[in-house]
């Protein structure tokens with residue numbers, strides 16, 4: 001096959017596939033500065049025009065407010081971020097659809113509009129109040145990453161300091177909240193969780209959780225990365241891990257040496273230990289200060305398809321990695 005025809009086949013496959021990115025930061029601070037995320041910006045990694053150009057069909061937008069250890073501002077800032085997301089959605093009009101129900105997800109062969117699934121990155125923005133979780137659900141949030149790095153009311157995070165391992169995993173309140181998320185049809189996200197939190201959730205959740213933006217510890221030892229045992233446990237639960245593009249999570253040594261091939265290596269490792277049904281993409285675009293060579297912004301995503309084909313994967317496996325695996329979990333968890 002000539003390189004030219006491989007390129008055509010690759011772009012065709014990328015175009016036809018459902019592409020899901022399980023984690024990018026919602027740039028609410030940028031929106032707060034008066035910049036319009038529905039127009040093409042020269043800063044950051046993603047905006048509406050670039051997501052569309054990249055062939056993304058479902059983007060999980062994570063609202064993140066740096067935890068201030070229970071300072072009330074965490075809650076107020078999260079609300080402000082949601083207001084800005086609403087304004088963004090309003091401006092985008094028919095070009096964007098918020099995923100609130102299973103039926104909002106794309107059907108096979110359906111292209112536009114871009115689907116936005118809204119997530120909260122860390123239950124420190126929810127707190128102990130049950131009404132607050134319900135309020136987020138009502139506002140269209142469909143995913144909660146249980147923790148960011150430090151501990152919160154619900155669970156311990158991946159930060160290894162003793163004072164961040166207060167609950168020894170999920171707290172009793174966290175257990176109740178995960179059960180409520182199951183009932184409401186909200187996706188439980190285990191990226192940033194401590195190992196004990198990870199195990200506790202897998203033991204009690206009735207629905208497959210995801211690790212929306214994590215990498216493989218066997219290739220790079222880091223508290224944010226998942227061990228082979230965790231990857232296998234996630235697979236047994238039906239869950240999916242989205243490989244994060246942050247160079248620091250991908251490779252020992254100089255982050256400047258990291259390229260798209262390292263992302264592919266992490267994908268391949270998950271397939272080897274957990275199977276082809278349990279891996280996807282969780283770029284962390286606009287949440288990471290640097291990117292691998294070849295993945296400078298979201299418009300480079302078709303390169304992933306090219307590299308996967310070059311690595312010898314069949315089209316049907318490439319489609320799973322690009323989005324079908326995450327779509328399966330979203331369809332399972334969301335209600336109508």
Ligand SMILES: [Zn+2]
Pocket residue numbers: 121191192213287
């Ligand atoms: Zn994160």
